[in-house]
Amino acid sequence: MPIDATLPYDTDNIFARILRNEIPARTVYEDDYALAFHDINPQAPTHILVIPKGAYVSWDDFSARANDAEIAGFVRAVGHVARAAGLVEPGYRLLANAGPDSHQEVPHLHVHVFAGRPLGPMLSKT
Numbered sequence: 392m393p394i395d396a397t398l399p400y401d402t403d404n405i406f407a408r409i410l411r412n413e414i415p416a417r418t419v420y421e422d423d424y425a426l427a428f429h430d431i432n433p434q435a436p437t438h439i440l441v442i443p444k445g446a447y448v449s450w451d452d453f454s455a456r457a458n459d460a461e462i463a464g465f466v467r468a469v470g471h472v473a474r475a476a477g478l479v480e481p482g483y484r485l486l487a488n489a490g491p492d493s494h495q496e497v498p499h500l501h502v503h504v505f506a507g508r509p510l511g512p513m514l515s516k517t
């Protein structure tokens with residue numbers, strides 16, 4: 392179900408639990424600011440999620456409340472993940488859902504990294 396991104400941060404959301412090592416994830420990268428792991432239900436041959444380590448519901452929440460070091464660290468981590476996976480030359484797509492119309496399901500900011508095949512038009516027509 393899409394979540395209400397205006398609600399307070401839920402410390403029991405699935406990505407908070409991954410950050411606390413309470414449930415496993417296939418990690419591809421970690422630093423002080425970010426964790427990246429494979430999506431459990433990949434929508435492309437490469438489908439990686441990059442999340443900030445801080446407690447932020449969405450891009451809106453993160454861009455409003457995170458400090459400059461957190462923002463720089465997170466953005467650099469996304470770029471690092473794509474480069475390390477060899478995605479720069481073939482290309483890749485970044486996507487961050489925020490709020491109900493976007494169909495965001497997990498209320499911890501995450502950037503999807505899709506790659507590995509031609510990804511087609513940006514949005515579904517439906």
Ligand code: 5GP
Pocket residue numbers: 405416417428429430431432433487488494495496497498
């Ligand atoms: P959203 O729709 O919120 O932008 O995307 C949430 C993503 O999280 C989905 O692509 C979904 O497959 C992924 N996801 C949900 N639960 C888990 C989980 O427990 N582990 C991993 N690795 N991914 C998950």
